[in-house]
Amino acid sequence: MTQYLILPLGGVGQRFIDAGYKIYKPFLKVSKNNTIVDKIVSNFPRKKTKVIVIGNEKNFRFIKSSFKKDTLFIKIKNHKYGPLYSIFLASKDLKRIIREKRFFIVYSDINWNWKFQHIDRFIKNKQTVVF
Numbered sequence: 001m002t003q004y005l006i007l008p009l010g011g012v013g014q015r016f017i018d019a020g021y022k023i024y025k026p027f028l029k030v031s032k033n034n035t036i037v038d039k040i041v042s043n044f045p046r047k048k049t050k051v052i053v054i055g056n057e058k059n060f061r062f063i064k065s066s067f068k069k070d071t072l073f074i075k076i077k078n079h080k081y082g083p084l085y086s087i088f089l090a091s092k093d094l095k096r097i098i099r100e101k102r103f104f105i106v107y108s109d110i111n112w113n114w115k116f117q118h119i120d121r122f123i124k125n126k127q128t129v130v131f
Helices: 014-018 036-042 060-065 083-098 116-123
Strands: 003-009 049-056 072-076 102-105
Touching: 003 036, 003 083, 049 060, 049 083, 060 072, 072 083, 083 102
Parallel strands: 003 049, 003 102, 049 072
Antiparallel strands: none
């Protein structure tokens, strides 16, 4: 069964720009070879998971070039209102893509280590789960 991983990367990252960062926040290195986004995506089984990236106009070209070719992209206007607003702006496209399939929304502020099999068992037969 295909499932979807939604990455709302719609904010411009103004706090990080103001702090002098030159790299868009989701692409900051968290280890020698991995960015924040790499760590998030690696938590999901690649063969069963389709990645959807919601990207803002300002960073869209960079975002699009940073993901594998089979990634789906939704472009939204620039804003400073956080990931939930990005999801709101992309909601029509998300409904069209996802329909009734299982999906996960993961903010780039949150990272964890897990075994997907454990999560899969935990969420089985549940309609809604908030971690």
